[in-house]
Amino acid sequence: MEMVYHEEDNSYENVHYASVRTVESKICSDEDRKVAAAELGIKRYRLAAVILGLLCMLQAALIIFLLISLFSERDEFKRTNLDVEAGLKNLTDERDDLKRKMNNLAQKGWEYFNGSFYYISSTKKNWQESRDDCLQKGADLVIINSKEEQNFTTKFKKSMWIGLTDSETEGTWKWVDGTPLTKRYWHSEEPNGGERENCGNTYHYPSENSLNDSPCYSSHYWICEMKISP
Ligand SMILES: [Ca+2]
């Protein structure tokens, strides 16, 4: 009988113990969930903080990039502006220099026509002396490039040396800049002097086609040309 009592008592304790374990287990489980939830919350906050930090860094990098670009563009603009100002100053200087040169030439009796100034001599010299005079003045004997320029030379009604010669190769007429004669304004039956006449002039000036070949040693007026525009 006593044994039964003990067995029942023991059974009661077992049930009670199990019940306590269940309760404890339940309490532990709730606490774990709370702890886990808290940890999860902390992790989320950390993640949010990291993302926020990265966004801030990205924003800062973007601002720095934009500032660098802005400063670079400003510097480039400054450089371009300086170049433009320098170019403008050069153009202004060149214009003023050209004005002074033109006024100076006009005062010395040079005549302007279609991009060049022309000097008509008042004395006579041979072809080489005439050319030397033009070169000394910073010009050369005229090179006739167009019908208009040809007509311009005839209006002075003088037999003038021009920058045309076949001294190098008989029959091959060249201008003083080395270019070959292409537009021909020879008077009829000219050139006719062969090896004796190797320099060109405006001998037949009453005619539109005034050019003639003459002996280079003969004396004539001369016409210099100084190009102003290219
Ligand atoms: Ca010319």
Ligand SMILES: [Ca+2]
């Ligand atoms: Ca000749």
Ligand SMILES: [Ca+2]
């Ligand atoms: Ca001739």
